[in-house]
């Protein structure tokens with residue numbers, strides 16, 4: 240008997256980049272669109288954004304089939320949801336990267352009836368129509384306690400024939416950090432990647448075979464997305480693992496975008512070779528709204544690039560970043576730390592290299608062997624994989640044994656790399672490059688918001704990892720801050736040249752501000768900022784030193800132990816408390832006067848900020864009334 244009422248679910252659980260944006264389950268939306276016309280009803284829920292329990296939705300929608308999408312880190316939560324469904328006599332089917340790569344392990348669990356391997360549209364359509372997995376290509380299931388793997392389903396060749404993802408079934412709005420007034424969405428313009436990198440799931444999932452939608456079909460969906468968002472400015476992430484896999488297609492898509500003049504800013508993931516070889520196309524892409532690029536840099540060591548079969552060179556990495564910077568694009572790079580053979584000293588150089596390249600964002604993921612990949616199979620043969628809790632497969636935990644570094648130290652090094660990369664100069668450099676397109680300085684408000692977002696992101700992503708290990712991670716941060724000074728000398732960027740802060744500096748006056756971090760027996764680390772406000776308002780120097788200087792006009796000591804202890808307490812903002820703390824830190828009458836000037840500059844800034852926010856709110860209200 241056919242399945243009539245289908246509930247598609249994305250389990251709750253953010254990891255890594257998932258803290259920077261809500262993950263839009265586009266795979267599920269494709270499945271929903273492909274079965275919508277053959278079942279009585281299909282619902283979609285994203286448990287990350289829902290307040291009610293899963294049981295509540297089972298009672299509300301009364302499905303006869305529950306489909307769950309899963310990545311490795313969703314392993315436990317996905318199985319928990321499947322158990323609730325099974326306990327209510329509802330059939331269950333899993334799909335996505337993890338079930339495709341590890342179907343046997345998932346089918347061992349009593350609550351899992353079926354797994355759909357690979358692309359799910361045609362498989363799921365046939366499955367719900369038949370109501371039974373027998374003979375349905377691409378399905379694995381159990382019969383008399385034995386796992387049966389039906390043959391693979393051939394990859395969909397003509398992607399233009401697929402219905403667009405069922406965005407209309409979304410129950411919640413998706414957001415991203417740093418959206419800057421843009422609504423967020425995703426699009427998938429191709430499937431698979433022709434690369435053969437040993438650590439990546441793509442060669443297993445799509446057999447290194449990339450297929451493309453036509454630019455016209457992509458444009459049609461973009462127009463549908465614009466109308467779905469009522470014409471609001473958009474930030475769209477293309478989820479294609481290799482967006483520039485076919486250059487002619489991108490060229491034509493840019494033509495179409497320029498014809499339609501839509502207010503869309505795109506983020507894409509690309510290989511550096513495509514960028515390095517085609518600077519003209521990159522210019523055209525940037526002019527068409529493709530302004531955020533995530534590049535798989537992976538490593539500054541040629542041996543790593545060769546061993547993983549990445550197929551790129553150091554020269555290509557450098558060229559690609561330069562081309563994108565010259566076009567005023569926002570360039571991010573991802574690295575893999577902890578590949579076999581890497582030493583601690585080598586890993587410590589990753590953030591240095593990232594800064595040398597000129598990356599404006601960087602992430603240093605820990606090498607993770609996902610089941611099914613060549614990387615996993617090699618390590619598994621040698622018995623080196625020691626962690627089997629899939630929730631730890633988030634590229635932030637170390638899950639296999641290395642020769643030269645302990646697993647604990649590798650996790651600390653991830654923190655170290657982030658702290659060494661994210662210096663003030665990195666943020667200033669980013670603001671400087673982005674000025675090329677906007678033609679104006681970044682406001683102090685935007686700049687501070689950017690810092691705040693980075694700090695929040697770092698805090699959220701690290702929470703899991705640093706549980707019980709906070710002490711060592713904090714030491715890694717302090718170590719990185721001091722080490723970073725050596726490469727920062729050559730990267731000094733005049734803050735006042737990039738950030739509009741003349742009013743703030745005018746009130747603050749000429750100061751030497753020292754902020755010192757103290758932590759247990761560690762040597763103190765100080766940030767020193769010198770400002771000047773004579774004829775021109777400037778920030779003359781910002782540096783980090785080990786220890787303290789005596790001639791600061793404003794000097795503040797922050798005991799990180801107190802900060803850690805207060806993390807679990809009520810952290811409500813107390814301006815009077817901060818003011819008293821600062822005055823107490825002053826050692827003379829002149830020092831108190833300097834603190835007054837600093838506070839006056841901050842209060843003036845806060846008033847301007849609140850005024851602007853109020854104006855923005857009014858403007859947004861006006862817009863929604865007129866629309």
Ligand code: B12
Nearest residue numbers: 253254255256257262263266306308311334335358359440
């Ligand atoms: C885009 C992407 C992201 C985006 C997601 C954006 C969004 N959706 O809003 C961002 C950048 C945020 C991201 C983050 C992460 N990602 Co990611 N990401 C990808 C990428 C590039 C493409 C995935 C995609 O959307 N494909 C297109 C859709 C249409 O295909 P699909 O989801 O596979 O769905 C099809 C089938 O799988 C199937 N299907 C899927 N679900 C279901 C359900 C049912 C019931 C059925 C029947 C079928 C079915 O049918 C669908 C249609 O054909 C892949 C692959 C790659 N090479 O890097 C990695 C990948 C999925 N990510 C991965 C990882 C590890 C992460 C992070 C942990 C990285 C990090 N440390 O930050 C985080 C996790 C975030 C979290 N959970 O909170 C791994 C997962 C490995 C695994 N085995 O689970 C992958 C495979 C990359 C890799 N290492 O190889 N990611």
Ligand code: SF4
Nearest residue numbers: 432434435436439480
């Ligand atoms: S280029 Fe990127 S998406 Fe393609 S196989 Fe390599 S890592 Fe995976």
